[in-house]
Amino acid sequence: MAANEHEAKMAHPRMAAGALFFDAAGRVLMVEPSYKDYWEIPGGYVETGESPLQACVREVREELGITPSIGRLLAVDWAPSAKEGDKVLYLFDGGQLSDQMHSQIVLQSDELRSYEFLARSGISGRTIPRLARRIEAAMEARDQVAPVYLEHGKVPAPEGAA
Template structure:
């Protein structure tokens, strides 16, 4: 019989990512251009072992763009199955809020990881993103607009909008 520590060590682990949706005053979306992949991303990254997803997101935001932000709420959770060498993962999108011109002026990119940032409308952001993030982001934007939280599996919502409403 396994002892408790051995039992928990034998359980599967999933990769977890957490990103934040930030808007400017014109409601454009902040996207960042990483140096290590071809696609643009939302600010955020990999959640470390023993780190809560929202805290991982806050840490990554501070590291990547130099802003200390309190996330406002959860928008989207997506489960992605294994594809090739990419193991399965759970991806979170939180709402980071509407950035003021003063906050935008002090954005400082982590040069080892990011080469650029921009604010663009959703329809301009989508072709720049990975297919997974491009599929997830419209659901997160809709969740923000409708005051919902959405759960996706491989890009597909599992529950109806009526079941996910926060205010009724």
């Protein structure tokens, strides 16, 4: 196989990174974008030359106006989209936001309308099923202190399993 044929077969996924932030009650921070009809978590696309962690820190700073410490990886989700092609999404642990950090949040006004801390039970009513599954799996991974690999927000069946 020629090098250019091999190159043509290689995936070139878009990558995005976000963080889960929690309040003292264990609720997760979600944001209401002005350009979508569902809620999201803070984060966005990885830019050229940027690591997923660096993108997460940058996006949180841009969207929320804060620079909290971003912790360990919680989940990686392979989630291709009919509109956008292959996508690999990284979710990091933003930890519990201190009252001081929470009071410093200033939303990126041209992209975000509002934010709210939501209990696990309220997440699926505010966002699309795939993202709700991803958040739930990442919250479980946080509880288990082990990252999780996902496909479309779900842990895949073992390869070759029926």
